Amino acid sequence: GDSVTQMEGPVTLSEEAFLTINCTYTATGYPSLFWYVQYPGEGLQLLLKATKADDKGSNKGFEATYRKETTSFHLEKGSVQVSDSAVYFCALSNDYKLSFGAGTTVTVRA
């Protein structure tokens, strides 16, 4: 069945550092891919998405490119802030199902 594998955390960074969180997927057909974020004490919210191969999703300085050849959707940000501290989830949507990875906890220190 469909599945998402993402980089294990936790990840601790200093402010203005470069962030990468790896995400790979297994799916039949042509899934859509998402990154969701959960800030401390809050619910999950969509960060960005890509619906077809080579699409780039972007939001709040974060980017991810849908790579069908490597079945990947890695999340990147060039310069993180303390306010980016959160849990990040990679997700895949195929037909009606929406599946998530295990989540990566990111802590940014001032």
Next chain:
Amino acid sequence: DVKVTQSSRYLVKRTGEKVFLECVQDMDHENMFWYRQDPGLGLRLIYFSYDVKMKEKGDIPEGYSVSREKKERFSLILESASTNQTSMYLCASRTTGTTEAFFGQGTRLTVV
């Protein structure tokens, strides 16, 4: 503003009890989902529904059932609660297709 409302933020139930978790959305979404969130395991899909009265098993349906009699409401039922069902339960909804899913605030269930 879009809204997915879960009936309780915190619940404590006894082993063997039948437990109902309710989720209501006000966006006329066709698809609704129930997940549990556990540290190190992320979100695991329990059941989902792509339309009224339709339901599909997710990845971990054992010990759970669901009901979707009306479009706006999706209920998760623990037939006989057990301690290993202690978890955070999250409900989500979206329109059919590739669109954004909206999440409720979650219900933290403790089974003692």
